[in-house]
Amino acid sequence: MTRYxxxxxxxxxxxRKQAYLARFVPETARLTKASLRRQLAAYRMVYVKPEFGMHGNGVMRVEKLSAGFRYQMGNTIRKFNTYDGLYRGIAAATNRKPYLVQKGIHLLKHNGRFFDIRVMAQSPARGKWMTTGMIGRVAAKRKIVTNFHNGGQILPAERLLRPYTGQLNAKLALLSKLGVLAGRRMSAAFPGVRVIGLDVAIDRSLKPWLLEVxxxxxxxIFRKHPDPRVFRRIMRIAKTYS
Known part of the structure; x- marks a missing residue:
């Protein structure tokens, strides 16, 4: 059984302890009044997300406006005139559970909706890692998270990225490399990890950012991949550790 x-x-x-991977990790900190203020001053847009949680539940997009602040969680948008008011609102929404604040990445869009890429990497044998699949996740209308369980749409990564780059194969190769390196690092830090899903944002300069492992x-979700061999490979390797 793989470790969770x-x-x-x-x-x-x-x-972040792996030097190559660290350059692709957005600034991330535990949520405090000071850390949120610092990141909003630096980036103007950040994401606040629960330390423990799944499917994008509880994630907030927080912005510093020309006058005041606002956050969005799900379909709820709240505005505040002061930073103190914003922080009180966020503290109430998080119910004071442990949260993180992360530099906001301005995602690429498909038909006006944000998307990111899920990179699946697996370890079929001790010490060996391979990227076994990549799939795109498109946020539902007016949603800030791309998770399928939050109404997101699953589309081929190639289809989403092709309009933005003439070097599609090179971009996919980089994502594949990041999946393998992240898998190796996770299994080194947490022995027993045999599979990871790497959530990768692509910004407007086409730089990938590792949002979450x-x-x-x-x-x-790979059942929706246009090549059925991808899902079969993922499930075949999963049998080696499940």
Whole structure:
């Protein structure tokens, strides 16, 4: 059985210890009044997300406006005149559970909706990692998270990225490399991890950003991959550790 690691903070710390991967990790900190203020001053838009949680539940997009602040969680948008008011509102919404604040990445869009890429990497044998699939996730209308369980749409990564780059194969190769390196780093930090789902944002300059590492990723979204061999390969390797 593959090991599950729930804390997004512990996983982020582990990934940042690998020098190559660290350059692709957005600034991330535990949520405090000071850390949120600092990141909003630096980036104007950040994401606040629960340290423990799945399917994008509880994630907030927080913005510093020309006058005041606002956050969106689900379909709820709230505006505040002062930073103190914003923080009180966020503290109430999080019910004071442990949260993280992360530099906001302005995602590419498909038909006006944000998308990111899920990279699946698996370990068929001790010490060996391979990227076994990539799929795109498109946010539902007016949603800030791309998760399928939050109404997101699953589309081929190639279809989503092709309009933005003439070097599609090179971009896919980089994503594949990041999946393997992240898998190796996670299994080194947390022995027993045999599979990861790497959530990768692509910004407007086409740089990939590692938003999150999942150690119990849903393989069934790959049923929607246009090549049925991808899903069969993922499930075949999953049998070696489940």
């Amino acid at each position: 690691v729930g804390s997004k903070w512990r996983k982020t710390v582990a990934i 999942n150690t119990s990723p849903d393989p069934y």
